[in-house]
Amino acid sequence: MMxxxxxxxxxxxxxxxxxxxxxxxxxxxxxxxxxxxxPAVGVPLPFDEVSLEESPVTLDPTSEDILEARTGVTxxxxxxxxxxxxxxxxxxxxxxxxxxxxKTHVVVVAASEIVETIxxxxxxLVEEIDDGLTSAYLTTGPSATADMGAPVYxxxxxxxxxxxxxxxx
Amino acid sequence: MSTEGSGDRDNDKAxxxxxxxxxxxxxxxxxxxxxxxxxxxxxxxMQETEAYRTAAREIKADAIERLPELLEQVEEVVTExxxxxxxxxxxADARHYIRGVLEEENAESVVKGKSMTTEEIKLNDDxxxxxxxxxxxxxxxxxxxxxxxxxxxxxxxxxxxxxxEIASLFNNHFDLEDPLHTAEELTAFAxxxxxDHILGADVGITGANFVTAxxxxxxxxxxxxxxxxxxxxxxxxxxxxxVEKIVPxxxxxxxxxxxxxxxxxxxxxxxxxxxxxxxxxEPVVHFDRPNEEAFDGSSDKRxxxxxxxxxxxxxxxxxxxxxxxxxxxxxxxxxxxxANFQQVxxxxxxxxxYSGGIATGxxxxxxxxxxxxxxxxxxxxxxxxxxxxxxxxxxPWINTVVRDRLNxxxxxxxxxxxxxxxMPDDESTGxxxxxxxxxxxxxxxTLGSLTAPLSNHVxxxxxxxxxxERVAGIDSRRDLPRFRRETLVDWFDAREPARxxxxxxxxxxxxxxxxxYVHVERGKAAVRVLEALRVRVxxxxxxxxxxxxxxxxxxxxxxxxxxxxxxELEGHLEASRDVVVIEPSDLAMFRGEYERFLSADAFEQLxxxxxxxxxxxxxxxxxxxxxxxxxxxxxxxxxxxxxxASPDLAYHSHCQQRTLDLEAYTIAVLERLGYDVITSDVxxxxxxxxxxxxxxxxxxxMAVGENLKEQFIADETTDRTVVASGTSCLEQLDSLLERSSxxxxxxxxxxx
Ligand code: SF4
Numbered sequence: 010m011m012x013x014x015x016x017x018x019x020x021x022x023x024x025x026x027x028x029x030x031x032x033x034x035x036x037x038x039x040x041x042x043x044x045x046x047x048p049a050v051g052v053p054l055p056f057d058e059v060s061l062e063e064s065p066v067t068l069d070p071t072s073e074d075i076l077e078a079r080t081g082v083t084x085x086x087x088x089x090x091x092x093x094x095x096x097x098x099x100x101x102x103x104x105x106x107x108x109x110x111x112k113t114h115v116v117v118v119a120a121s122e123i124v125e126t127i128x129x130x131x132x133x134l135v136e137e138i139d140d141g142l143t144s145a146y147l148t149t150g151p152s153a154t155a156d157m158g159a160p161v162y163x164x165x166x167x168x169x170x171x172x173x174x175x176x177x178x
Numbered sequence: 179m180s181t182e183g184s185g186d187r188d189n190d191k192a193x194x195x196x197x198x199x200x201x202x203x204x205x206x207x208x209x210x211x212x213x214x215x216x217x218x219x220x221x222x223x224m225q226e227t228e229a230y231r232t233a234a235r236e237i238k239a240d241a242i243e244r245l246p247e248l249l250e251q252v253e254e255v256v257t258e259x260x261x262x263x264x265x266x267x268x269x270a271d272a273r274h275y276i277r278g279v280l281e282e283e284n285a286e287s288v289v290k291g292k293s294m295t296t297e298e299i300k301l302n303d304d305x306x307x308x309x310x311x312x313x314x315x316x317x318x319x320x321x322x323x324x325x326x327x328x329x330x331x332x333x334x335x336x337x338x339x340x341x342x343e344i345a346s347l348f349n350n351h352f353d354l355e356d357p358l359h360t361a362e363e364l365t366a367f368a369x370x371x372x373x374d375h376i377l378g379a380d381v382g383i384t385g386a387n388f389v390t391a392x393x394x395x396x397x398x399x400x401x402x403x404x405x406x407x408x409x410x411x412x413x414x415x416x417x418x419x420x421v422e423k424i425v426p427x428x429x430x431x432x433x434x435x436x437x438x439x440x441x442x443x444x445x446x447x448x449x450x451x452x453x454x455x456x457x458x459x460e461p462v463v464h465f466d467r468p469n470e471e472a473f474d475g476s477s478d479k480r481x482x483x484x485x486x487x488x489x490x491x492x493x494x495x496x497x498x499x500x501x502x503x504x505x506x507x508x509x510x511x512x513x514x515x516x517a518n519f520q521q522v523x524x525x526x527x528x529x530x531x532y533s534g535g536i537a538t539g540x541x542x543x544x545x546x547x548x549x550x551x552x553x554x555x556x557x558x559x560x561x562x563x564x565x566x567x568x569x570x571x572x573x574p575w576i577n578t579v580v581r582d583r584l585n586x587x588x589x590x591x592x593x594x595x596x597x598x599x600x601m602p603d604d605e606s607t608g609x610x611x612x613x614x615x616x617x618x619x620x621x622x623x624t625l626g627s628l629t630a631p632l633s634n635h636v637x638x639x640x641x642x643x644x645x646x647e648r649v650a651g652i653d654s655r656r657d658l659p660r661f662r663r664e665t666l667v668d669w670f671d672a673r674e675p676a677r678x679x680x681x682x683x684x685x686x687x688x689x690x691x692x693x694x695y696v697h698v699e700r701g702k703a704a705v706r707v708l709e710a711l712r713v714r715v716x717x718x719x720x721x722x723x724x725x726x727x728x729x730x731x732x733x734x735x736x737x738x739x740x741x742x743x744x745x746e747l748e749g750h751l752e753a754s755r756d757v758v759v760i761e762p763s764d765l766a767m768f769r770g771e772y773e774r775f776l777s778a779d780a781f782e783q784l785x786x787x788x789x790x791x792x793x794x795x796x797x798x799x800x801x802x803x804x805x806x807x808x809x810x811x812x813x814x815x816x817x818x819x820x821x822x823a824s825p826d827l828a829y830h831s832h833c834q835q836r837t838l839d840l841e842a843y844t845i846a847v848l849e850r851l852g853y854d855v856i857t858s859d860v861x862x863x864x865x866x867x868x869x870x871x872x873x874x875x876x877x878x879x880m881a882v883g884e885n886l887k888e889q890f891i892a893d894e895t896t897d898r899t900v901v902a903s904g905t906s907c908l909e910q911l912d913s914l915l916e917r918s919s920x921x922x923x924x925x926x927x928x929x930x
Contacts, residue, residue, distance in 0.1 A: 073468035092447045100459040103473035105410055109403055128432040134453060135428045138393050143458045144410075147435070147451035152403040155209075155443070156318035156334070157368070158341025159361035164317060165369055166403030166450075 014090040014123045015174065021093030022172060025150045026162060029172035031120070034058035037175065041066075041082065044171045046113055050074050051082035052102045054117055056178050070103075081111035081167070085118035086137075087130045092149050095172060096130060098137065099144040108146065114167040116148075119178035191526075191552065192874035198522040199881050202338035206330065206523035209337040214514040214861075216444010217566060224440070230433040235569045237430045238505035241422075242495055248391040248424045249486065255394035260457045261482035265421070268489045269299035276301065276383070276416060279483055280310060283414050285380035289372075291398070291405030292316035293385030294332055294508060295487055296418050298531045298544055301383070313375040315404035317368050324351050330524040332532055333442045333510030338523045372404065377465045382408040386419040387507065388434065389484070392427040396484075398452040399438050401445075406452060413462045416483045421491050422504040428453065434507060437568040442509040456482035494543040499579040503539030505569040512536050512563035512573050517862035517882045518556045527556045535563045535573040542580045547587060554581050555875070558866030559729050560833035561766065575771070581731025585613065613730040653876040657913070666694045666701035670717035681714035682798070686750050688788070690761040691722045692905040699819075703927035704760055704791055710809040710928055711798045716755070720746045723764040728771060729868060740767070740775035744784060757788035760923070762835035762904050765790050769838060790835065791923060792844040792903075799850060810926045812852045817927050819920070828895040829922065830858040830886060830911065832904035833866075844903060844922055851926060856895055860885045863902075865910035879910070887914040901925060 015031070022029045032040045037059040051066035066082055067074050083104045085095040095116045099105035108114050124130050127147075134145050152166030162168045221227045241248060253263045266272035280288070288310055290296065305312050314323045318336035322329060325347050329335030336344075341361055348364060349357040358364050376382075384405045388397040396417055398405050409415045425431065431453075439445035462478040464470055494500045513519045513534025516527070524533025529541035529549035535557055541549040557577035564573060664672075666689050685708060693701040701717070708715050724739030747757060759765040768788045773781050789797070799807055811817035813825030827848060831841035841857070848855050864882030869875055890900060890911075900919035902908050911919040 070472050071469050072463050072465045072472045075463060075472050076465065094447065094451075101461055101473060103461055103463075105406065105458075105460045106463060106472070109406055126432070127435050128429070131429050131432050131435075135393070138395060138428065138453065138455055141459075143455045144460055145453040146406065147453070148449065149447045150449055153401045153449050154317050154365060156316075156321065156336055156402075157344055157361040157364040158339075161361050161365040163369075164365055164402035164404070165315070165372070165407055 012120075012123075014125050015120045015176075017090035017125065018088055018093060018123045018174070021090060025093050027093070027150055027170040027172060029174065031174040031176045033177050034175060037117075037173070038063060040173055041115065041117070044080075044113075044115055044173070045082070046079045048074070048078050049080035049082060050078040050107055050111065052084065052104045052107050054084045056084070056117070056119060056175060058178060059117070059175065075103075075106055075110050078107075078111040080113045080115060081107035081109075082115045082117065083108045085116040085172075086122065086145070087133045088118045088123045089127055089130050089147070090123055090125050091127070094127075094130075094147050094149045095170075096134070097146040097148055098134075098142055099146070100142065105144050105146065108148070109152075109166045112163065112167055113169045113171065114151075115171045115173065117173045117175065119175050121178060123174075189874070192877075195522055195526050195874065195878050198526050199877055202330070202523060202525070203521050203881070205340045205343075206338050207520040209334070210331070210510075210514040210520055213334075213443040213510070214520075214566070217440055217511055217514065218444075220440035220444055220446060224436070226436070230436050231568055231570055233433040234437060234507075235505060237425055237433065238507075238569050241425050241430075242501065242504050244426070245421065245424065245492075245495060248426060249421060251391040252389055252394060252424055252484070252486070255391070256482075256484050259394050259455060261394070261484055263484045263486065265486045266299075266488060269487075272299045272418065272485055272487050272489070273301060273304045275485060276418070276483075277304065277308060279414070279416060280305070280308075280381060283381060283481075285310060285414070287311040287313070287375070287379045288381045288383055289313050289315050289376050289379040289408040289412070290319070291382070291384035291400070291408050292319050292335070293383070293418055294329070294531065295385055295420050296383065297329065298489065299418070299487060301418070313372065313379070315372045315376060315408050317365065317402060317404070320368055320372060321347065324348070328525065330528070330533065331510055331513055332508050332524070332534060332537075333513075338525065373407075376404075376407050376411050379408070379412045381414040381416060382410075382412045383416045383418060384409050386417045386423055386484075387438070388431055389419055389424045389486075390426070390428045390431070391424055393455055395428055395453050395455045397431055397434075398450070398454065399435075399448050400452070401449040403450060406450065409454070409456075410458065410460050411463070411465070413478055414481045414483075415456055415458075416485060417456075418485045418487065421486045421488055422506075424486075434568070438507060438509050441511040441566065441568040442514075456480070458482075490544045494539075497543075500539055500543050500576065502571050503536060503543055503576060505571055506536050506540070507569060509568055510534060511566040511568065512571075515563045515566040515861055516557075517560065517562070517860065517864060517885075518558065518878060520861075521878055521881045522556075527553050529553060535577065536567075536571065538580045539571075539573075539576040542583075547580060547584055550580050551584055554584065555869075555872075556878075558862070558869045560862045560866055561770075561837040562833050562861040565837055575774075578728060578731055578733065582733040583731075585731050613732070653871060653873040657909070661695050662698045664698065665689070666698045667717055667719050669698060669702060670705065676709045676715075678709060678712055678714045680712070682712045682801070683756055684714045684754070685716070685756040685758045685794070686720075686747065687715050687717050688757055688759045688764065689717055689720060690759070690764045691726070693760050697905065697908075697921070700760060700921045700924060703921070703924045704758070706927055706929065707795065707810060707923055708758065711795065711806040713798065716750075718746070718750070723767040724771075724775075725761075725763050725767050726868070728767070729866075736771070737775045740772050743768075744772070744776050744780045747784060748780075751783050751787055755787075756794065757784065758791055758794045759788055760791050760921070762790060762832040762838070762840070763906075765840075766834035766838060790838070790840045790843065792847050793840050795847050796843040799847065807851070809928050810851055811928050812926075813854070814852075815928075817925055817929065819924055819927070824897050824899045826854045826898045827856070827922075827925070828858070828890050828898040828900050829855050830860075830863060830890075830900070830902040830907055832902070832907055833862045835903055848922060848926070853925075856898065858886055858889045860889065863904070863907040863910040865906035870906070870910060880913075883910050883914045886911070890915060899925065
């Protein structure tokens with residue numbers, strides 16, 4: 010049985026303009042492939058069981074690749090169940106750019122790293138920041154604006170967000 | 179005489195308000211009302227709302243208390259991280275420093291994230307004057323930049339711009355062959371433009387919603403992602419923030435993160451909550467070299483400057499009354515929940531930089547009280563923003579204090595002979611004539627009553643109205659209160675005392691000015707209802723609460739009223755008598771503002787033993803000994819006024835009554851008696867005490883009332899009897915609706 014936080018997380022995602030799926034690591038490859046709109050750029054995943062090596066994703070992109078990519082794949086840190094928030098932590102790997110420039114952002118999170126509240130996530134992040142993490146983006150849904158007279162997704166950041174939850178990680 | 183000058187100013191003000199009502203006003207309302215409704219929804223839905231608000235306030239209060247120490251901590255940790263901190267004394271100092279950084283970097287172009295503090299220090303004009311290309315990347319700010327317009331809201335700066343307007347702005351400005359129409363097209367176009375600017379920029383300038391002293395982390399709250407791009411693409415980042423943005427630690431951010439989305443725009447949470455501890459490790463990508471590996475690890479050095487702006491904030495911190503302003507997280511909820519703001523937006527309800535209810539505190543603190551004089555009167559003290567504010571700032575009080583200071587700063591040579599002989603206040607002699615007149619309403623009422631009905635004929639006589647309008651700014655389109663010769667106190671003293679065997683309580687019915695001198699029937703009804711419920715009632719002579727002078731910013735006069743009321747009621751309170759109050763705005767004084775005027779004991783005594791009329795009736799009906807409900811008039815019975823037009827009711831609660839959470843009692847009592855009640859959900863009727871009487875605000879007041887009117891002429895309400903709890907609300911309803919309205923106590927009054 011899945012812990013309660015995962016279920017709350019999924020319920021929150023259902024209420025957001027995002028798509029998501031929960032997969033076992035064995036099914037990861039096909040899951041990620043099916044949600045990529047090429048060309049795609051990506052950041053290597055930190056999970057033991059899965060990787061992007063075999064996927065149609067450029068892992069060492071050029072500047073131009075970043076601008077041309079239609080999809081960016083990154084890992085996510087501690088996700089927040091209450092809001093369906095994913096956290097992109099970024100350093101030299103370029104997760105910040107990869108999660109922001111392409112039209113679609115695919116984020117891969119581990120079910121075991123889902124926490125209940127913002128407070129829980131901040132407690133984890135403060136330790137990472139103490140250890141030198143300089144960027145953490147708590148992200149809920151795609152980039153949005155209502156400044157042009159009606160709600161629009163894809164203001165400066167991605168227009169769509171797809172969350173892959175690794176059920177056994 | 180300076181009254182002429184102020185008359186001109188009032189005319190300008192009136193003209194500006196009228197113009198905004200006719201032009202952008204409806205767009206502002208259409209934009210911010212859903213924000214406000216969303217805030218209600220989410221505050222209701224979150225179980226921890228109150229806990230978060232309490233925590234948020236405590237964190238801010240503590241941070242401002244410890245500001246010097248936290249500021250030092252930020253300087254140390256940011257420097258240790260590899261950044262530079264500059265504490266700017268004032269706007270010029272901040273601009274000078276930022277210019278220096280740009281020169282050092284040979285910067286030709288800057289991209290900016292939204293930052294009200296850079297508006298405050300007027301950074302853009304300064305940079306442009308040195309030849310730097312500056313682009314606002316927040317879409318709303320971008321629109322304003324193109325339109326050469328000013329923000330109309332502190333959190334959503336373009337609330338006054340409709341989609342159609344933005345479309346024609348873009349189509350004309352960029353001379354587009356294929357005109358843009360939809361919000362999607364406009365967004366995509368702006369994004370494309372701005373991406374080019376961002377990729378070519380030398381420096382990114384952003385604000386910061388919070389700065390944490392433990393790690394030197396900036397927290398940015400955004401939806402679009404433009405700030406993220408603006409601060410990672412260029413290799414130099416300057417963050418500009420007021421010193422009050424410092425909080426002790428990252429974990430302190432959690433109540434704010436939970437509240438700021440709901441408070442600002444009724445969003446559960448904003449799309450991005452970014453925690454940045456610069457200089458960032460994120461690689462600098464050279465977009466001008468397309469084939470270069472983007473993240474090659476050869477970390478170009480990033481540079482980071484944190485400019486913390488004082489510009490009056492430390493003085494605000496030492497100012498007991500303005501200090502709370504520094505707790506403000508600039509979410510915009512006070513603007514969204516404000517009935518007047520909804521009509522005119524920040525271009526009327528705002529100063530040089532800031533807008534909405536809290537603007538008074540900010541403007542007085544950073545630009546000086548003069549910047550406030552133009553708009554401060556737009557706060558009517560309705561208090562609806564207080565429960566909206568995520569840090570629970572007493573925004574109306576800040577408005578009152580600044581109004582008081584403006585009154586005292588008024589030119590003392592402008593001694594006003596016309597009014598001063600009549601008015602017994604000790605306020606500064608330069609005080610605006612209409613303010614004095616309204617502030618001393620009790621004196622007027624006494625005179626009016628002594629000379630009634632003659633006084634009513636005189637003041638409602640056309641030439642007299644013209645004079646009143648000219649000398650005191652009272653709009654001649656309003657009906658003036660008709661003073662009654664026999665006051666409630668007179669009536670009570672003269673009547674045969676009621677014999678209440680075995681009373682369950684003893685109570686003082688507080689004879690507020692309106693009930694005592696004008697709406698005497700309402701007071702009589704209250705006496706009869708309470709007696710029917712076996713309460714032994716007294717109606718002694720008691721001073722007026724001071725609400726009238728308070729609303730004019732006459733703090734000393736208000737203090738005198740508070741002290742008199744407290745002294746006059748002391749004996750009754752000691753004898754365990756309850757104080758029952760009909761007028762919600764007076765009860766709000768007893769439970770709220772009096773805390774600032776009375777000793778702690780005296781305040782507690784009075785506030786704990788005073789009740790709103792229906793709150794009290796509800797308590798009587800709920801208590802074990804409660805009997806007598808059968809004697810009150812239900813929907814099928816005649817009440818003292820005769821049968822109501824319809825047994826079904828449309829009820830408008832009073833703004834301050836709602837802030838005190840007292841609306842439910844009236845509804846509960848009426849329903850218990852069998853009435854069917856539909857309630858309005860507008861924030862304010864628009865009358866707000868004396869506000870709607872003033873010529874310069876008449877149109878605004880009526881425009882605010884329009885929302886209430888619509889609710890009460892809708893299909894499901896149009897045949898209902900209209901009831902309302904506040905005197906002003908009843909006056910406003912009378913001018914808005916063709917049918918008359920009444921206080922709910924009169925509907926249930928069984929008669930003698
Ligand atoms: S005063 Fe309160 S409600 Fe108004 S902007 Fe500041 S934090 Fe928000």
